[in-house]
Amino acid sequence: MIKANDPSLQSWIEVPVNSDFPIQNLPFGIARSHGAVSIIGNTVISLAGLQELNYFSAIKLPKSIFASDSLNGFIELGKPTWRTLRDRLSELFRKDNAELRDNEEAKKKCLVNISEVTMLLPVKIGDYTDFYSSKEHASNVGSMFRDPKNALLPNWLHLPVAYHGRASSVIVSGQNFHRPKGQMAPPNTETPVFGSTKALDIELETAFIIGKSTELGTSVSTKDAEDHIFGMVLFNDWSARDIQRWEYVPLGPFLAKNFASTISPWIVTLDALEPFRVQAPKQEPAVLPYLEHAQGNTAVDIKLEVYLQPDKTEALKICASNYKYMYWTMDQQLAHHTVNGCNINVGDMMASGTISGPTPDSFGSLLEITWGGANPIKFPNGTERKYLQDGDTVIIKGYAQNDKVRIGFGEAKAMVLPAT
Amino acid sequence: MIKANDPSLQSWIEVPVNSDFPIQNLPFGIARSHGAVSIIGNTVISLAGLQELNYFSAIKLPKSIFASDSLNGFIELGKPTWRTLRDRLSELFRKDNAELRDNEEAKKKCLVNISEVTMLLPVKIGDYTDFYSSKEHASNVGSMFRDPKNALLPNWLHLPVAYHGRASSVIVSGQNFHRPKGQMAPPNTETPVFGSTKALDIELETAFIIGKSTELGTSVSTKDAEDHIFGMVLFNDWSARDIQRWEYVPLGPFLAKNFASTISPWIVTLDALEPFRVQAPKQEPAVLPYLEHAQGNTAVDIKLEVYLQPDKTEALKICASNYKYMYWTMDQQLAHHTVNGCNINVGDMMASGTISGPTPDSFGSLLEITWGGANPIKFPNGTERKYLQDGDTVIIKGYAQNDKVRIGFGEAKAMVLPAT
Numbered sequence: 001m002i003k004a005n006d007p008s009l010q011s012w013i014e015v016p017v018n019s020d021f022p023i024q025n026l027p028f029g030i031a032r033s034h035g036a037v038s039i040i041g042n043t044v045i046s047l048a049g050l051q052e053l054n055y056f057s058a059i060k061l062p063k064s065i066f067a068s069d070s071l072n073g074f075i076e077l078g079k080p081t082w083r084t085l086r087d088r089l090s091e092l093f094r095k096d097n098a099e100l101r102d103n104e105e106a107k108k109k110c111l112v113n114i115s116e117v118t119m120l121l122p123v124k125i126g127d128y129t130d131f132y133s134s135k136e137h138a139s140n141v142g143s144m145f146r147d148p149k150n151a152l153l154p155n156w157l158h159l160p161v162a163y164h165g166r167a168s169s170v171i172v173s174g175q176n177f178h179r180p181k182g183q184m185a186p187p188n189t190e191t192p193v194f195g196s197t198k199a200l201d202i203e204l205e206t207a208f209i210i211g212k213s214t215e216l217g218t219s220v221s222t223k224d225a226e227d228h229i230f231g232m233v234l235f236n237d238w239s240a241r242d243i244q245r246w247e248y249v250p251l252g253p254f255l256a257k258n259f260a261s262t263i264s265p266w267i268v269t270l271d272a273l274e275p276f277r278v279q280a281p282k283q284e285p286a287v288l289p290y291l292e293h294a295q296g297n298t299a300v301d302i303k304l305e306v307y308l309q310p311d312k313t314e315a316l317k318i319c320a321s322n323y324k325y326m327y328w329t330m331d332q333q334l335a336h337h338t339v340n341g342c343n344i345n346v347g348d349m350m351a352s353g354t355i356s357g358p359t360p361d362s363f364g365s366l367l368e369i370t371w372g373g374a375n376p377i378k379f380p381n382g383t384e385r386k387y388l389q390d391g392d393t394v395i396i397k398g399y400a401q402n403d404k405v406r407i408g409f410g411e412a413k414a415m416v417l418p419a420t
Numbered sequence: 421m422i423k424a425n426d427p428s429l430q431s432w433i434e435v436p437v438n439s440d441f442p443i444q445n446l447p448f449g450i451a452r453s454h455g456a457v458s459i460i461g462n463t464v465i466s467l468a469g470l471q472e473l474n475y476f477s478a479i480k481l482p483k484s485i486f487a488s489d490s491l492n493g494f495i496e497l498g499k500p501t502w503r504t505l506r507d508r509l510s511e512l513f514r515k516d517n518a519e520l521r522d523n524e525e526a527k528k529k530c531l532v533n534i535s536e537v538t539m540l541l542p543v544k545i546g547d548y549t550d551f552y553s554s555k556e557h558a559s560n561v562g563s564m565f566r567d568p569k570n571a572l573l574p575n576w577l578h579l580p581v582a583y584h585g586r587a588s589s590v591i592v593s594g595q596n597f598h599r600p601k602g603q604m605a606p607p608n609t610e611t612p613v614f615g616s617t618k619a620l621d622i623e624l625e626t627a628f629i630i631g632k633s634t635e636l637g638t639s640v641s642t643k644d645a646e647d648h649i650f651g652m653v654l655f656n657d658w659s660a661r662d663i664q665r666w667e668y669v670p671l672g673p674f675l676a677k678n679f680a681s682t683i684s685p686w687i688v689t690l691d692a693l694e695p696f697r698v699q700a701p702k703q704e705p706a707v708l709p710y711l712e713h714a715q716g717n718t719a720v721d722i723k724l725e726v727y728l729q730p731d732k733t734e735a736l737k738i739c740a741s742n743y744k745y746m747y748w749t750m751d752q753q754l755a756h757h758t759v760n761g762c763n764i765n766v767g768d769m770m771a772s773g774t775i776s777g778p779t780p781d782s783f784g785s786l787l788e789i790t791w792g793g794a795n796p797i798k799f800p801n802g803t804e805r806k807y808l809q810d811g812d813t814v815i816i817k818g819y820a821q822n823d824k825v826r827i828g829f830g831e832a833k834a835m836v837l838p839a840t
Contacts (some may be wrong), residue, residue: 182760344588
C-alpha cells in the first residue's frame with residue numbers, strides 16, 4: 001500500500017465529518033495569489049510557502065516550482081516526485097508531527113481557510129479529448145435517436161470512440177457562463193433558425209490529466225498508461241442538444257459543446273484513488289490486442305452525483321452514478337489515443353464521456369433522465385425541468401468511499417446565465 | 421494601399437526571379453537559435469538582432485520580444501504593432517536606405533542565408549479547428565460515399581461545418597512522420613483488424629492564425645473578424661481514410677487525422693495578401709444574418725499546388741487549386757466559431773478544410789483525384805499511386821501573384837516514413 005493512503009492516519013488539521021479532503025487525499029490545485037496548493041479538511045496548504053520555509057528540503061525541486069499559475073511545471077517533474085511530495089505532506093501534517101504543527105508563524109504563512117481562497121484552473125490544458133465510453137449512455141442515446149435494437153454503432157464495442165474538444169473554453173468550478181446562441185433546425189425542417197439554445201443539457205463526466213508527455217510517433221501501452229496519468233477531476237460537458245443535432249453530421253459536435261466545459265479545481269491523484277480500484281466490466285467481444293488489459297483492477301469505484309438547483313429553489317439530486325460503470329478504462333483510452341503515434345503533453349485532459357449507470361436514476365444527462373423530454377424532472381415545489389433554464393445551477397460531486405476513508409473531489413459547479 | 425505593399429519597392433537584398441519572398445511579403449516565422457525572423461529572397465532576417473541594434477527604436481516593443489520560440493508574444497502586441505513593424509522592415513530593406521545596407525557588421529549579425537537555418541513551428545497553437553468549407557470537396561466526398569444527387573448534407577449550405585483537431589501533432593514543414601497504425605474494418609465487414617493504414621491521403625488546405633484573443637461569452641462579427649487574424653499558412657491535413665471510415669461515426673474524425681498535420685513555417689500577413697482580395701462565390705440560399713458579409717472582396721486569390729514525389733522518382737504536380745474557390749470565408753468561419761461565445765486565443769489555428777476546385781485537376785485530396793482509387797495517378801516512369809506509400813514526399817506550395825508582384829508561402833513538405 002502507498003504509505004500516504006494508510007487509513008489510520010490522522011492530521012493535526014481538523015477534518016470535518018464527511019470531508020472530501022482527509023489527510024489520505026492530498027489533491028493538488030491552483031489558488032489565486034497562492035499558486036500550487038493542496039488541502040486537508042477546509043484548510044488550503046500553500047506549497048510555495050512550505051518550499052520557501054524549507055519544509056521540502058529533502059526533495060529535489062526546482063526553486064519556486066509552486067509559485068505558478070498552473071501545476072504543469074510540477075507535474076513535469078514526474079511520478080516519483082509527485083509521490084515523494086505527497087508522502088512528505090502526509091508526514092508533515094500527521095497528528096504526531098510537530099515540525100509545522102507547533103510553528104505558529106509558519107502556519108500563518110502556509111495555511112489559509114478555503115473560504116478565503118479562489119480556486120483557478122489547475123493546469124494549462126494543451127489538448128482536450130472527450131471519450132464516449134459509457135455503454136449505458138451510448139445505448140440510451142442510440143435507442144432514442146436510432147433503433148433500440150441496434151443502439152450501439154458497429155465500432156462502439158471495438159474501440160473507445162472519442163473526439164477532440166476545445167481547450168480554451170474549459171472553465172473552473174464557480175465560473176458561470178452564458179447560454180449559447182447558434183443555429184438549429186426546428187423539428188422536421190431543414191431550414192435553420194438562429195437563437196439561444198432551448199435544449200441546454202449537462203453531461204456528468206470525469207477527466208484525467210496527463211502527467212507524462214510522449215513524442216510524436218510513439219504509443220503508450222495499456223500496461224504503461226498509468227505512468228502517464230497524474231490524476232482525475234470532475235467534469236461537466238455542457239451541451240446544447242438542438243445546436244448539436246443540426247451541426248454534428250458529418251464531423252461531430254462543435255459549437256454545441258465548446259461554449260463552456262466545467263472542471264472541479266482539485267486534481268485527485270491516481271495514488272490517492274488506489275484503494276478504490278475495482279474490476280472493470282467484462283468486454284464482449286474481446287478487444288484487439290493493443291487494448292487488452294493485464295489482469296487486475298483497472299476501474300475505479302467513484303460515486304458521482306448531480307444536483308440541479310433552479311433559482312430560489314432547493315437543490316435536487318437528479319443522478320447518482322459511478323465511474324466504475326465505464327466500459328472502456330482510462331488505460332484503454334490512452335492506449336487507443338496514442339496507437340497511431342499521436343503525442344500527448346503534460347496538462348492534456350481526457351474526459352470520460354457521459355457516465356450513465358444501468359438504472360434511470362443513474363443516467364448522466366438530462367436527455368437521458370427525461371428520456372428526450374418525455375419525463376420531466378419534478379421538484380417538490382412543482383417546478384419542472386426538461387432542459388436547463390437561466391439561473392439554474394448544476395453541481396457535480398464525486399467521492400470514493402469505503403468504511404475507513406473518503407477520498408473526494410469537491411465539486412464542479414456553475415450557473416447558467418442568460419444569453420448575451 | 422498599405423505602404424509596404426507598393427509593387428515598385430525593391431530591396432537591397434537580392435530577390436531571385438519568382439521568389440515567394442519579395443520585399444512586399446515580409447512574413448514572420450521562428451528559426452532555431454534565431455527566434456522571430458522575417459525573410460527577403462533567400463535571406464533570413466533576425467528580428468531580435470535588429471531590435472538589439474536599435475533598428476526598431478521608434479517602435480514601442482517589449483525588450484527581447486523576438487528572442488522567443490514562438491511568435492505569440494509579438495502577435496499579442498496587436499495589429500497596429502505588426503503593421504508598424506512591417507512598414508519599418510519595408511523601409512529598412514528598400515534599395516535606397518543605407519542604414520543597414522552599408523553596415524557590414526550589423527548585416528553579419530542580423531542576416532543569414534535560408535540554407536543555414538532550421539525553421540520551427542511559428543506559433544504555440546492553443547486550439548486547432550478544421551473547417552470543411554470547400555463546396556466542391558464536400559460535394560465530391562458526398563457523391564462518392566452517399567448520393568451524387570444529394571451530395572451535400574442539409575446543414576452544409578447554412579453553416580461552415582467544422583470540428584476540433586489535435587494541436588499537439590501539428591508539425592512544421594520538413595519534419596517527416598510515420599505511417600499511422602490503427603483499427604479499420606475490411607470492406608463489407610464490421611469486425612475490425614489492426615494494422616498500418618492502407619489509405620494514407622493528403623488534404624490540401626490553408627490555415628489562418630488568430631492574432632487577437634476574445635473573452636469567453638463574446639462573439640466576433642464578420643465585420644471585425646480580420647482584426648483577429650494575424651496571417652495565413654499552408655496546411656496538409658494528412659488523413660488515414662480506412663481508419664477514418666471505421667471510427668468517425670458518430671463523433672467525427674479522430675485518430676485518422678491526429679497523427680500529424682503539416683504547416684508551412686512562414687505566416688504571411690493578411691496585410692501582404694491585401695492586393696489579392698477577390699469576391700467570394702455567391703452564397704445561395706442566403707445565409708443567416710450573423711454570417712452575412714459587408715460588401716467587398718472577402719476571398720483571397722491564392723494559387724495552390726500539390727506535388728507528389730515517390731522515392732527516387734521525379735515530383736509530379738498532382739493538383740492546382742485556388743483558395744478563392746472556398747464557399748465559406750475566413751470572416752464567416754470566425755463569426756460562426758464564436759457565435760456561441762467560444763473564446764479564441766492568439767496562436768489558435770483555423771484550417772480551411774480541403775480546397776478543391778471545380779475540375780479534377782484542382783481536387784485537393786488523393787481520394788478525389790483518383791475518385792476513390794478508380795483512376796490512379798500515373799507517373800511518367802510508370803509508377804502509380806492511389807494512396808501514399810512509404811518514402812513518398814508531398815509538397816504543398818502556395819502563392820498570390822499578379823503582373824507586378826508574387827507573395828508566396830514557401831512550402832509545406834513532409835515524407836511518409838514506414839510505420840514503427
